[in-house]
Amino acid sequence: MEAISPLRCFTHLFFGLLLIISLSSRYSALNHAEFSLNCTNYSPWCTSKNRIQSKSNLILDNPKPEPFDHSTNTPNHPLDPLTVQEINKARSILLAYPPFVASLPVIHSLTLDEPDKSRVVKWAKGNHLPPRKAFVIVFIHGQSHMLVIDLGPGRVISHVVNYKLGYPILVTDDWSNALEVPLANEEFKKIIASRGVEFFDLACVPLATGWYGPNEEGRRLIKVQCFSKQGTVNYFMRPIEGLTLTVDLDKNEMVSISNTGNGIPIPKATNTDYRFKVQNKPLNMIPVNPISMEQPKGPSFTVDGHLVKWANWEFHLKPDPRAGVIISRAMVRDSETGKLRSVMYKGFSSELFVPYMDPTDGWYFKTYMDAGEYGMGWTAMPLILLNDCPHNAHYMDAVFATSDGKPYVRSNMICIFERYAGDIAWRHSEFLPSSSEVRESRPKVTLVARMAASVGNYDYIIDWEFQMDGLIRIKVGLSGMLMVKGTPHQNTNQVAEDENMTGTLVSENVIGVVHDHYVTFYLDMDIDDSDNSFVKVNLVKEETSPGESPRKSYLKAKRNVVKTEKDAQIKLKLYDPSELHVVNPNKQSRLGNPSGYKVVPGGTAASLLDPNDPPQLRSGFTNNQIWVTPYNRSEQWAGGLFVYQSKGEDTLAVWSERDRSIENKDIVLWYTLGFHHIPCQEDYPIMPTVSASFDLKPVNFFESNPILRAAPNDEKDLPVCRAATSS
Ligand SMILES: *[C@@H]1O[C@H](CO)[C@@H](O)[C@H](O)[C@H]1NC(C)=O
Ligand SMILES: *[C@@H]1O[C@H](CO)[C@@H](O)[C@H](O)[C@H]1NC(C)=O
Ligand SMILES: *[C@@H]1O[C@H](CO)[C@@H](O)[C@H](O)[C@H]1NC(C)=O
Secondary structure (H helix, E strand, O other): OOOHHHHHHHHHHHHOHHHHHOHHHHHHHHOOOOEOOOOOOOOOOOOHHHHOEOOOOOOOOOOOOOOOOHHHOOOOOOOOOOOHHHHHHHHHHHHHOHHHOOOOOEEEEEEEOOOOHHHHHHOOOOOOOOOOEEEEEEEEOOEEEEEEEEOOOOEEEEEEEEOOOOEOOOOHHHHHHHHHHHHHOHHHHHHHHHOOOOHHHEEEEEEOOOOOOHHHOOOOEEEEEEEEOOOOOOHHHOEOOOEEEEEEOOOOEEEEEEEOOOOOOOOOOOOOOOOHHHOOOOOOOOOOOOOOOOOOOOOOEEEEOOEEEEOOEEEEEEEEOOOEEEEEEEEEEOOOOOOEEEEEEEEEEEEEEEEEOOOOOOOOOOEEOHHHHOOOOOOEOOOOEOOOEOOOOEEEEEEEEOOOOOEEEEEEEEEEEEEEEEEEEEEEEEOOOHHHOEEEEEEEEEEEEEEEEEEOOEEEEEEEEEEOOOOEEEEEEEEEOOOEEEOOOOOHHHOOOOOOOOEEEEEOOEEEEOEEEEEEEEEEEOOOOOEEEEEEEEEEEEEOOOOOOOOOEEEEEEEEEOOEHHHHOEOOOOOOOEEEEEEEEEEEOOOOOEEEEEEEOOOEOOOOOOOOOHHHHHOHHHOOOEEEEEOOOOOOOOOOOOOEOOOOOOOHHHHHOOOOEOOOEEEEEEEEEEEEEOOOHHHOOOEEEEEEEEEEEEEOOOOOOOOOOOOOOOHHHOOOOOOOOOO
């Protein structure tokens, strides 16, 4: 058994299981969770006292902040995630539930079953919470079951079996089972030895299989590929190319071994390590001094449980094992009346699609749907203080349920901070006689809620950024490691003319394979109320009649209220542009314009795969950049509730084909951020972050510029910490 331990240990590290194991110590550690930063003593406000940022003293005007203790935490908003106590309760109800008394099934998901929208919208602070319910997905005897548990009376109130294709999200047991099967396999051991890899240097990863025809139906399968971690932590750069194992996840048996990589060397470990402490070459640039943004009067936002209040914004923020982060009840204060107005009921990254562009044996199946297969929250590690988030950040933990229904705390999974990046919110200068000179400018300060998932090799940074002018920017950053392919080539001059290289040579014997990333966001916009319409504002060229004007042509904005779903399936076109508005037709501005928000596209790569290619069928939600559907609480996961090995029977593309009416109804907007990635040498051994974003921007929502009365910065309010050795 000696050989098993390194792999076991590896799976633990890889998937953060260590966090689960260290749960109990986390509880005791929480009371000491504040971290202090030593600061220089040059400025009157910069003392060690006010430099301490901790969870408990963030809300400065709260004289007796609650100690941060998950074990006794109680929900105080209808959308608050299940607490430690509630998860424990749900587990004991399941243990006593007659169909499961013989053995507790594997719990693939145990989260809050959100109350109906109407109840949440009516709820006000001080009211009783609506009944707390848990939505549970379990897998037992080859079947997925969906249960709803009413935590009040403590009973199962709904129990449905899934008969469609597709399995629930993988759990950590699946990951470790998949990696243990090969260890008992003699053929695998022989291959590893023949490739010159010592057993204890093996690093294997479980890879979602996708769906490629009826042969793969009826059993849960997973592919396993292995790397050598000898001499590096960055084993992803050292693939044992061409070795792919297919494992039956429930029978724990090897289905097949494909070994086509003989003759392909394992790329060297040299220069693959990305850790700061092992870098031993000169930086070759002028070093940049430590930097941070200071807030001498403390942060301007408060976090009360999961409710965030900042400037004119208020929203509910929570971690989710599948989506990562969910923003709910986003409301902005009207600049004229001071009233809070609804903008978005719920927004989150609903599904991802990451197809690699290599049809060969060890690569064709790499077409991941990371939210439904692995979970953006499950794979989000604690954020790295001062580097993932700035000095002035506040952190939020996640409480998730493990596959045996026990709660565990993922600490510091989300951070919230105010950002001042030196940008301008608005400005103007006038050349006038100096007595009446006009010089007006306002700094742009925003509020960011951030998480970062490490889904195997890749890292996804998801930011929700709120601006005081009402704009919400949703940004996705990609970093981490490329998924690379081993090759005998060391230089492009060795590559034959007719060879189908599916990527770029990024290092000796390493190809960075071309791939795409799509992140599809669910955006339940509720502009002022739930009944909204989707309006295409087309820009069309008008031609003047002869003699009418010195101009031959001009552009005109033509409004088109969309009636049904199919008409809202939008493929963006540079030469046939439209603004895309979600408006409330029942709420007009003082001038009669409907109150609205528009989606401002960015990150517009579109999937070019054949629509009948199996991965594209499964990820049909990327067939268009924008969709609008009527609100339906069962239609939130763009790739379906059961994504693993699904073949696309329950996707946004299928729902939208029903062509339901979407005019003056509660509607949901879907936006896909897309990236094509042709790797380059700079992406090796770890990729500098690539980002793309899209915006939700008010249109005729406010009566006039909502930040007209925002104050400028003044030198006297901003003491500066002087550097220790300023010249
Ligand atoms: C802060 O600096 C002082 C003096 O330089 C030192 O004694 C103290 O240990 C430091 N505190 C921390 C938390 O680093
Ligand atoms: C390259 O791909 C094409 C199309 O799939 C195939 O016909 C051809 O045989 C391939 N060439 C090599 C050298 O594998
Ligand atoms: C709501 O969604 C489910 C799942 O797609 C579907 O079966 C049901 O018909 C939908 N309801 C309406 C009213 O469209």
